[in-house]
Amino acid sequence: MVHADASNFSAGVSKAEAYEQVLEQAEGLVYDQRNWVCNLANVAALLWHAFKSIPEPSPNVNWAGFYVLDPKVPEQLILGPFMGKVACQTIKFGRGVCGKAAKTAESQIVKDVHAIPDHIACDDASKSEIVVPVVKDGKVVAVIDVDSAVVETFDEEDKTALESLAKLLAEACDW
Amino acid sequence: MVHADASNFSAGVSKAEAYEQVLEQAEGLVYDQRNWVCNLANVAALLWHAFKSIPEPSPNVNWAGFYVLDPKVPEQLILGPFMGKVACQTIKFGRGVCGKAAKTAESQIVKDVHAIPDHIACDDASKSEIVVPVVKDGKVVAVIDVDSAVVETFDEEDKTALESLAKLLAEACDW
Numbered sequence: 001m002v003h004a005d006a007s008n009f010s011a012g013v014s015k016a017e018a019y020e021q022v023l024e025q026a027e028g029l030v031y032d033q034r035n036w037v038c039n040l041a042n043v044a045a046l047l048w049h050a051f052k053s054i055p056e057p058s059p060n061v062n063w064a065g066f067y068v069l070d071p072k073v074p075e076q077l078i079l080g081p082f083m084g085k086v087a088c089q090t091i092k093f094g095r096g097v098c099g100k101a102a103k104t105a106e107s108q109i110v111k112d113v114h115a116i117p118d119h120i121a122c123d124d125a126s127k128s129e130i131v132v133p134v135v136k137d138g139k140v141v142a143v144i145d146v147d148s149a150v151v152e153t154f155d156e157e158d159k160t161a162l163e164s165l166a167k168l169l170a171e172a173c174d175w
Numbered sequence: 176m177v178h179a180d181a182s183n184f185s186a187g188v189s190k191a192e193a194y195e196q197v198l199e200q201a202e203g204l205v206y207d208q209r210n211w212v213c214n215l216a217n218v219a220a221l222l223w224h225a226f227k228s229i230p231e232p233s234p235n236v237n238w239a240g241f242y243v244l245d246p247k248v249p250e251q252l253i254l255g256p257f258m259g260k261v262a263c264q265t266i267k268f269g270r271g272v273c274g275k276a277a278k279t280a281e282s283q284i285v286k287d288v289h290a291i292p293d294h295i296a297c298d299d300a301s302k303s304e305i306v307v308p309v310v311k312d313g314k315v316v317a318v319i320d321v322d323s324a325v326v327e328t329f330d331e332e333d334k335t336a337l338e339s340l341a342k343l344l345a346e347a348c349d350w
Contacts, residue, residue: 003298004299006261025261029261037253041257079210080256084179086178088178090208
């Protein structure tokens with residue numbers, strides 16, 4: 001199997017099955033590879049192709065990737081690997097959905113981003129969002145961020161699966 | 176203008192115009208931001224959306240991104256930010272098209288990857304490739320790698336434009 005096959009999902013795959021494949025392939029990819037850039041780049045690709053393969057509304061995902069701790073500025077996130085359009089480069093802890101997840105270390109599901117007063121619009125097309133913190137030794141080191149072009153794309157099933165993925169990445173990478 | 180707009184290209188844009196926009200937007204993005212992960216992630220997104228917007232055969236691009244020097248293993252590249260399917264994690268200098276560009280510090284245009292004896296198949300769908308080294312102070316610090324699902328996708332125009340982009344990134348980031 002070549003690497004690209006990890007991101008090929010069967011037609012008609014359910015959300016549960018797709019996340020199972022994402023987690024299984026992510027485990028394989030991080031085996032013997034602790035470089036966080038390399039691992040997050042491949043996991044962003046896995047997630048993107050999973051969302052495009054599962055039933056509506058998930059294929060409306062228009063951005064999937066990571067923000068990580070800015071090594072230069074305290075309490076600030078900086079853009080990491082992702083799939084989608086050009087994105088905001090830095091986000092202060094506490095600002096917007098990513099900043100809130102980073103500050104509170106708690107996952108955020110936002111059904112309609114336009115209802116959030118301090119929502120950071122990297123892309124006007126984005127309508128809903130899920131952000132899950134990656135926590136290593138009690139400290140947020142990154143967040144998984146996924147945006148969708150339709151409202152109410154993400155639910156508890158996404159949250160549970162992305163939290164498992166975050167846990168795997170927290171342990172599998174040198175941050 | 177929100178960040179995502181940087182990756183929106185006009186309908187009917189020519190290759191020359193698209194590369195002009197890529198270079199202009201890349202210059203804007205790296206202004207005041209020297210973090211290489213952040214910059215390469217956004218530039219991969221710029222390139223991907225440019226290729227999807229210009230005339231055939233460029234929209235057949237199926238992978239666009241970066242490999243960088245592996246900080247842990249000498250003479251080895253490691254996967255950086257990209258758009259596309261899951262990719263090979265590490266590439267030894269001298270191996271395959273990326274490895275050759277890294278070793279020789281010279282751009283490589285491959286019309287048909289299957290004619291290359293030591294081609295590294297991360298994705299069976301890839302048929303042609305261009306790799307351009309990013310050289311800082313005489314040392315290759317990364318390569319821009321673009322794959323296409325059809326043969327003979329890349330020409331001298333791509334090479335010249337990507338070499339300008341590589342030059343910009345070499346100076347704009349802390350490697």
